Amino acid sequence: MSSHAKAAALDLAAPYRLSPSVALRPEPFGALAYHFGNRRLSFLKAPELVELVRGLDRHPSVGHALAGVPDTRRAAFRRALASLAAADMIVPQRSGTGAPP
Amino acid sequence: MTTLHDPPPAERVPALVEQFKGGLNAPICLTWEWTYACNLSCAHCLSSSGRRDPLELSTEEIKSVIDELQRMQVFYVNVGGGEPTVRPDFWELLDYAVGHQVGVKFSTNGLRLTPERARRLAATDYVDIQISLDGATREVNDAVRGPGSYDMAIRAMENLAEAGFGDFKISVVMTRQNVPQLDDFAAIADYYGAQLRITRLRPSGRGADVWDDLHPTSAQQLDIYTWLLAHGERVLTGDSFFHLNALGSDPLPGLNLCGAGRVVCLIDPVGDVYACPFAIHDAFKAGNVRSPGGFDRVWRESALFADLRRPTTAGACSGCPAYDSCQGGCMAAKFFTGLPLDGPDPECVKGHGAAALASVDAGALPRQGKDHSHRTVPLGMPAVRTARPDRLCDESPLAGAPLAQHLKGTS
Numbered sequence: 055m056s057s058h059a060k061a062a063a064l065d066l067a068a069p070y071r072l073s074p075s076v077a078l079r080p081e082p083f084g085a086l087a088y089h090f091g092n093r094r095l096s097f098l099k100a101p102e103l104v105e106l107v108r109g110l111d112r113h114p115s116v117g118h119a120l121a122g123v124p125d126t127r128r129a130a131f132r133r134a135l136a137s138l139a140a141a142d143m144i145v146p147q148r149s150g151t152g153a154p155p
Numbered sequence: 156m157t158t159l160h161d162p163p164p165a166e167r168v169p170a171l172v173e174q175f176k177g178g179l180n181a182p183i184c185l186t187w188e189w190t191y192a193c194n195l196s197c198a199h200c201l202s203s204s205g206r207r208d209p210l211e212l213s214t215e216e217i218k219s220v221i222d223e224l225q226r227m228q229v230f231y232v233n234v235g236g237g238e239p240t241v242r243p244d245f246w247e248l249l250d251y252a253v254g255h256q257v258g259v260k261f262s263t264n265g266l267r268l269t270p271e272r273a274r275r276l277a278a279t280d281y282v283d284i285q286i287s288l289d290g291a292t293r294e295v296n297d298a299v300r301g302p303g304s305y306d307m308a309i310r311a312m313e314n315l316a317e318a319g320f321g322d323f324k325i326s327v328v329m330t331r332q333n334v335p336q337l338d339d340f341a342a343i344a345d346y347y348g349a350q351l352r353i354t355r356l357r358p359s360g361r362g363a364d365v366w367d368d369l370h371p372t373s374a375q376q377l378d379i380y381t382w383l384l385a386h387g388e389r390v391l392t393g394d395s396f397f398h399l400n401a402l403g404s405d406p407l408p409g410l411n412l413c414g415a416g417r418v419v420c421l422i423d424p425v426g427d428v429y430a431c432p433f434a435i436h437d438a439f440k441a442g443n444v445r446s447p448g449g450f451d452r453v454w455r456e457s458a459l460f461a462d463l464r465r466p467t468t469a470g471a472c473s474g475c476p477a478y479d480s481c482q483g484g485c486m487a488a489k490f491f492t493g494l495p496l497d498g499p500d501p502e503c504v505k506g507h508g509a510a511a512l513a514s515v516d517a518g519a520l521p522r523q524g525k526d527h528s529h530r531t532v533p534l535g536m537p538a539v540r541t542a543r544p545d546r547l548c549d550e551s552p553l554a555g556a557p558l559a560q561h562l563k564g565t566s
Contacts, residue, residue, distance in 0.1 A: 077228060077230065079180065079230075081179050082174070082178075082179070082180070083174040086179070088228075088230040090256070090258075093231070093281075095183070097171055097559065098559055099558050103558055103559065133558070134559040137559045143559075
């Protein structure tokens, strides 16, 4: 439950990646994300958000990844990422681009 | 269990419930019955279970469907029956599924949940257990599920709690007799560290025989709705009470739509695929997993599912201001009570269902095609009839949500 999740606040300056415990299933609306650890299901409701999440580990920071998102959508995408971080769907990488934590 | 955040108007995307209506690449909530055999004979069993069917899927066939589900990324299934644990290969299949990234929540009456088994299950990730209980007292439970079934369920819960199996589910089908026990069920769940799940009684299977006597009264429907609004945060419902949303302005948490063939389906013990667990009838049969292309092709290509994924009309309910709230209710409930699918639910809270039922010819009601009930001969004793575990999905995507939306998986 979200109330139990240790509120993992999104750090825009840190590099993130899709949690290794999470699988993404493509769907017409975007993707369904399933976390094998906490058994949560999330819905990514835009294909562009799915791309952003998949490619997160190629960026030195979340902020950097968000910079490539059109202005009109950036705020919504940032909120989506914060929500995904709170659900442990995306997790910080401890060091550098692309390196697993 | 949803994390909500408000996107700016420019980013408003259609509610999930709208997206779901067109169907998904694979089900979210797949119920899979592994056998029609059951040690009980519950009066309201929605699959008329009792005796094993000789054509049930073999161990190897079930494993092959699990492989397919893994490829389709069906992350978990709700396994039921009958009583699934009476299959000699049940634990082997459970391990196989978990080992192939297909989590299992299984429904049981508690038959095989010994202390030792409970300890082993507590040590297994990715398995969830749902114990069926239809009365908070022995008297109320056993009247529906049969003598001894209350004690068996309680013993299983004690074993699970003792083994430290956290957060198993206690699954209750709401009946006229047990609606007054809602608080007592919640207390039982708290006592065992379990989570309460209540679902709607359907006139499916043997449920059709007892529906008139067991389905909640109108006053009780309001009790259920009010109770869920007050306690719904911790209680699962399989989203089965959305027809009650027309009772007030506050919607119940959960998915307000019929998920049949869209996000939900059933694979029965012989491999037949139905639109939902409550609709075991040829009219809702989409295919069989043994056919070429397997389950995947049935899910993607069946004409029936394509039809269920098309936009529906309100039919006889058009013009009713409550339609947006109740969505016309439950397809299976309508079908098995002889009502047209594009009309009111038999338990329509506006009373339209009761009116429609008055003109139904009881002799012409559709019967479930597969009756595996025990052939019992009453010898001065009440026949032991008890329900097989109920199940439905508990996923509750809230509508109107933002770009990323969450719900807890197998609860």
